[in-house]
Amino acid sequence: MRKRERENPCFVCGHYHKFEDGEVCGICGHRLQEATEKGPQQSAFSTEILPQFLYLGSYDNASRPELLKAQGISRILNTVPTCQNLYKNSFIYHSLKEDKTLPFDECLEFIEQTRRDKARVLVHCMSGQNRSPAVVIAYLMRLKGWQLLQSYQWVKDRRPSIKLTPAVVQQLQEYEIEVFGNNAGTTPLLAALGLPTFGFGFPNPPPLAELPTFTSQAVSTSLTSTPFFNGPERSDSVALNTNFVFGAVRQEQPVARAAMDHSMDSS
Template sequence: MRKREREHPCGVCAHYHKKEETCGVCGHRMCDAAVQQSSLQLSAFPSEILPGFLYLGSYDNSSRLSLLKIQGIFHILNTVPACQNLYKNTFTYHCLQDEQSIPFDDAVNFLEQCEKDRARVLVHCMSGKNRSPAVVVAYLMKSKGWRLGQSYQWVKERRPSVEINQALYQQLQDFERKIFGNIENNGPTFPVFSSSSVAPAFNFGFEKPNDGAALPAFGNAGTPSIFTSPTSEIPQQFTFGAANIRNNGAFPPC
């Protein structure tokens, strides 16, 4: 297998095959643009919430050792006690033990330490739709100073499959009240998003547009609204590729 093929596994099934060929492992094939677009939410790669730092995904995403290494992710926040930590000798894990409510402060403290250490971190639950997105929303509120509605919208646009249930959303409202002293009264108590308002979250392998604007700096509680600039804008200093991989730039064996 050529080096280029080893560096770029399939974005849907995570196996190594050319786009126009059928995967010899699982039989997957990119038949046409419509099938490719519908497969994006089932991607083997986690969703990038904050460039070069915060990723959101499922238990399946957390089990793909080679892909996590390729993305430079070596810290994992496991939000489900029943999910096994598969690679304790490779990754730094932090597990939330409460199966009912989520200890947001505990989770946020771990993520803030990862940010301080400039370490990429994956937050996951079983499906990547409920508990782990709630943790990411709580982190955005606490560390970036964004309100609940803004934080939820930011995560939803980058991972359209997010479906936080009513009970967890109520916990997020309580957490917002704890941080800001009140909750926003100018919006619905539970977010409703039309399909037209959600942008695709997956763009691995393609250059991200950038017209010069940057994301708010990490750790800045006075960050202006995220809606003052297009959400597709990414900091120019962010790069993705072999330079971000540990082990002296070596790729994991096939």
């Protein structure tokens, strides 16, 4: 490796490879995107939420010890029970056992102890988009005294890729009420994010369509003059060729038609 390459590490992943020539990093697999490729540059480092203390990332971030040590991270909060803790001899881990709900108080106790010890902690889930951001948001509500919307925006500004699910947002809103009581925010985060609300784990059913109410009167020759159902007004006018009555009413046949039918029956 030439001297210039040793002095100029990749500005994205921090490793030494010919990123300007599109060479793939032998350590983390990063490659500099070409101008014709879509998508923003993604750093291989975890996202710094609070300076020199709180970091947010994915399982991929948690699987790269050289990058974790470069950021000074010594403790890892694993929010996904199915994710393995790969480097127990190098980092202090705390793993959640429950995958249905997020035990915020348990998580926040580990993070706060890290702060007291003047250490640095990474909070991660599988993609760094849902469970781990929720834990970080809950911590900001406790530590900073920020309400849910402000805490969410702080994390979103630093890691735009986060995508909270309605179930996780529901837990955060309940936790906000637990933290702030009557002073909790009045604007639900679900509504602010444009996500559907739900109850008991199921989405709300769509509103029932208004059913027409039929009348027993004969239909007029124009639908606009006397509508036969109580619904939205119609602007079109349809002329009917005959009068029509709802119900099983036998109509008298004309004499000529009856005679014709008799002649056909006798043939």
